[in-house]
Amino acid sequence: MQGRDILIYLSLKYEGDWDNIYQAIKRKEPINSHLYKELITTLKSEAVTIIDPYYPEHLKQCYKPPFVIYYYGDFSLLDKINSVVAIVGSRKASDYGKKMTRLIVSDLAKKMIILSGLARGIDATAHESAININGKTIAILGSGIDYCYPKENKQLYDLIKKDHLLISEYPNSCSPKQKNFPFRNRLIAILSKSLIVTEAGINSGTLITVSHALSYGRDICCVPYPADLYSACNSLIKQGAKLVENARDVYEEMGIVEDDSNCESNLKIN
Secondary structure, three states: OOHHHHHHHHHHHOOOOHHHHHHHHHOOOOOOHHHHHHHHOOOOOEEEEOOOOOOOHHHHHOOOOOOEEEEEEOHHHHHOHHHEEEEEEOOOOOHHHHHHHHHHHHHHOOOOEEEEOOOOOHHHHHHHHHHHOOOOEEEEOOOOOOOOOOHHHHHHHHHHHHHOEEEEOOOOOOOOOOOHHHHHHHHHHHOOOEEEEEEOEOOOOHHHHHHHHHHOOOEEEEOOOOHHHOEHHHHHHHOOOEEOOOHHHHHHHOOEEEEOOOOOOEEEEO
16 A cells, blocks of 8 residues: 555545544554545545645645645646735625625736635635636635535535635545634645735634734735724734735735736736
C-alpha cells in the first residue's frame, strides 16, 4: 500500500479530523486492509494527498496543512494564487453588504478567481456574482465534500461542483461540526492572494480568517461602513487594512494596474 493510500485511509477513517490523523501517523497505526477496501468504495470525489506532486505548494505553508483534499471540478484553479481573491463576511448580510459584494465581485471576477466558503450571506453572494458574469469561483467547505451546508445553497453547490471548484478536507457526507468552520478559514486565507471583507460585525468570526491572512502576509481589504454601525470593517481599516469602494481599489492593493489604452481594461501585475 502506497503512502497516499494510507493517508486517504486515515482521512476516511477519522473523517478528515487533522489531529486524529496526525496522531494515527505518529503512532504508526496499522492499516486494516479489509476496512480500507470498505472505506475506499465510499469515496465519490477526487482526492489529492499532501505527498502527491500536484498538491499546491503554497497550501503546505498553512497551519496544519490538510493531509488530504477532496474535490470536484477544476483543481488547477488552486495553482493560480496570484489571481485568487477571497471574499468573506457576515452570514446575516445586509442589503448594503450584498450590494457592495455584487459591485466589487462583478468587476473582479472578470479577471480574478473568486474564493469563499459557501456560507449564506456574503459568501453565497460572492459565488453567485462571479458565476453570473461567467467568472470562476472556488468554494471551501466546512462539511464533507458531498454534504451541502447550508441546504439552501444546494443549487449553488451543484453549479460550483460542475463548472468551478469545490473542495473540502472532510470526506464524503461528513456532517458539519462547529469547530470545522473556524479551522476551514485558514484555507480560505492561504489559498488567496488578497482577502476582502465586505461586511462583518465587530465580533464576527470573519476576524479569524483575517488573523490567518495576516499571518500569511496576505493583503486585507475592507468596505467602509457608517460610524454608528460598529463594523469590524471600520475597525480593521483603522488598523491598516485597505479601504476599498470598488474593484479598482482592490487591484491597487494587489499591485495590479489597469491599462486604459483601450476600452477593455487590461490588467498587469507589477
